[in-house]
Amino acid sequence: MSSIRERNTALILRAASEEFAEKGFAATKTSDIAAKAGLPKPNVYYYFKSKENLYREVLESIIAPILQASTPFNPLGKPNEVLSAYIHAKVRISRDLPFASKVFASEIMHGAPHLSAEQVEQLNAQARHNIACIQSWIDSGQIAPIDPHHLMFSIWAATQTYADFDWQIASVTGKAKLDDADYAAATQTILRLVLKGCAPDA
Known part of the structure; x- marks a missing residue:
């Protein structure tokens, strides 16, 4: 049963x-x-x-992996390893949960009317934790002195776009649907941009 x-x-x-x-x-x-x-x-x-409960369950189905993706963030961790793991996880979410990702993005764009106060705080607390880790790496000279908030926003945008704008990306690349090779290439491109951009100044 x-x-x-x-x-x-x-x-x-x-x-x-x-x-x-x-x-x-x-x-x-x-x-x-x-x-x-x-x-x-x-x-x-x-x-x-109810439809409302079902909608909230769809949101919960994407919030859980989003929070899980941040698990590697640790001030004592190596920046390249942590950021690599995070980017891999975020692209996987866009690949494996594209529709729920779009629902989540739409919810955020409309001011999160269906998210509970607890869910909003979970997401914000996780973001603050990640940003604090990045700042600690900046302070210790492990990565370049860039704005940690905008680094996080850039990673979110670069990885989430493969869910939110998958139709446009497929159209531009001439494919009916993105495949594993496309997501792998996207991951490697984002990694190179982020890790090279975060490298300490000479």
């Missing part, structure tokens, strides 16, 4: 991510989510109770 529940909730979450990403929260219909999941509409309410 639990396997059926897990299968159905996974189907509904994926379908909801796609619908919310394409149409936004207000325009998305529960019936469309059910149809995309290949399940009866009552199943959506059985597992998630």
Whole structure:
């Protein structure tokens, strides 16, 4: 029974991510989510109770890996290793969870109306921690004296764009869909730009 529940909730979450990403929260219909999941509409309410709860579950499904991606940040860690691990993780999120990433980006752009105060604080606290680590590396001369806030913003933008603007990127590259080689090339490009840019001044 639990396997059926897990299968159905996974189907509904994926379908909801796609619908919310394409149409936004207000325009998305529960019936469309059910149809995309290949399940009866009552199943959506059985597992998630309401569209609002389902939307929040989609957000939670992306917030957890976003927070997990910051695990390597440690003032005692080596900057190149920490930043490399973080960038790899962030590109993987864009590759593996593109629809949930778009939903999250839209939520942030609209002022995070559906995020709880606890979730907002978790995200902000993690960002402050990461920025403090970067500042400690700057203070110790391990990386160049750049603004740590804008370094983080730049990494977010460079990695998140492969989820938010995947259609445009695929169109420009002439592909129907990005493949693993594209994400690998993106990761290596971002790594080179960030790590070379963070190298201590001669």
